[in-house]
Amino acid sequence: EAQVTQNPRYLITVTGKKLTVTCSQNMNHEYMSWYRQDPGLGLRQIYYSMNVEVTDKGDVPEGYKVSRKEKRNFPLILESPSPNQTSLYFCASSPQGQGTETQYFGPGTRLLVL
């Protein structure tokens, strides 16, 4: 089944403790992206990647890191999480990153930073 998977689905952590949220897609897509969803703000793009070893900042990159060493994986790293990073996170992918393409979303990761 074609899908985007994220792990973990739920995470509670404390301020300053490094964490990684994994994202993997099995559709051989070139483009991958991370979003955070907050009430009243919709989804905001954190980082995106057009291809392996190519990443770029979205609208809200502060406090996050990403890497794209393989085409299928795009982990999101929070080196020193803070409470304002409590949010619902979505990973997404699309075939080429063209503007007309559909994005395919993972099921989401709910993060609580205490």
Place this chain on the structure above:
Amino acid sequence: GNSVTQMEGPVTLSEEAFLTINCTYTATGYPSLFWYVQYPGEGLQLLLKATKADDKGSNKGFEATYRKETTSFHLEKGSVQVSDSAVYFCALTHNYGQNFVFGPGTRLSVLP
């Protein structure tokens, strides 16, 4: 920069009522426009899209027309069902899809 504005709701309707969710956008050039739907506890999934002016996207009884003159992409459905209860997001991409901009989402509740 690019932006999307949509009615935030919540919108509560009775089954078989007519639905309109307004969406307007600000963008240079010719963006592609999308409606995504998020069912409870799930990720977003594409509902419909339009990639050029005057295109109409349609799916599952929902429709939206890309109106460049009014910079709008309003979502409509003639007769909603309880199963349509979800959050609906209007979104646009520009250029090579690198920057995907979403509206705040509209929560729809349909009562039997």
